[in-house]
Amino acid sequence: MERLKQKILAEGKVLSDSVLKVDAFLNHQIDPALMADIGKEFADRFADVGITKILTLESSGIAPAVMAGLILKTPVIFARKRKSLTLTDHLYSAKVHSFTKQETNEISISQSFIHQDDTVLIIDDFLANGQAVFGLIDILKQVGANIAGIGIVIEKSFQDGGKMIRNAGYRVESLARIAHLSEGNVTFIEEEN
């Protein structure tokens, strides 16, 4: 997705050979018009597979997921990283280790909102080691729902997550795939199409 790549080149900050900071438009400050374009791109790529629910993870997945849900006309559920007092329903939970934050969170969704007959699109902001996505897949397996695929805004393809998830048989659509980060520069994987 060309506009996203240009935004990454213009406003992303390469902090190391493994860390790309996109706080200027995705992870802290959000560019709503770009999110709308990203949502439309996800909706286009998953238009014909009968999505009934979108599942994401708080917080940075919410904006792109809601924009996709607006077009696909589906509800969006965001998994929570901590239990809140009003999240009193029975829960599906999974453990997710964040290598960036050096911590393991339990993520949860209420059993009320996704069911066995749902066809679910997972959306997240970043794909690196794949821990978050595997946590969401774990939850959807507990539900017994159909997993239509995974939509990712930025994939760090030099880390293992994308390969592991594709090898497990899932369709992954990443709007920007980064081949490597080095000396402050971002190099994208060339698109096939």
Place this chain on the structure above:
Amino acid sequence: MERLKQKILAEGKVLSDSVLKVDAFLNHQIDPALMADIGKEFADRFADVGITKILTLESSGIAPAVMAGLILKTPVIFARKRKSLTLTDHLYSAKVHSFTKQETNEISISQSFIHQDDTVLIIDDFLANGQAVFGLIDILKQVGANIAGIGIVIEKSFQDGGKMIRNAGYRVESLARIAHLSEGNVTFIEEEN
């Protein structure tokens, strides 16, 4: 906002005389089309005051804030409840006590994204005791930015936050104002207009 009130009546759950659970469309599962309407309503109410940035708080404020920002053509910044490793900038921070969750969080924004010459609209999902909004106001006072007002999706008017914030001189626009919760029922404050 009539559509929002109808949604609260249809899908909200009154857990006690002080707790309204709206996990079905706002706090866990999100209704994207309703969020778009809410965003439009905020944008209409604050159309003529020169908003340059929207400030919200993760996670439930993000969806309505991004929809408002899409129409007002402004960036959205979400304050974070925990510091993340890639949030390395100098920060503005404030303490926020949540009576619901019985905990005090430090909320923070990077100094990179809101400046003294900004006119800021604060958006949040709920207004009860006002702690979250006062935390965001505290941060904007540190910035020295102009605070144009506060847009709230659901105000529990029987709690003190709304009165305190209005008495402090801020404009508060709440799309649904709840007079009281009792015996499982929601009673709204009648709109003036």
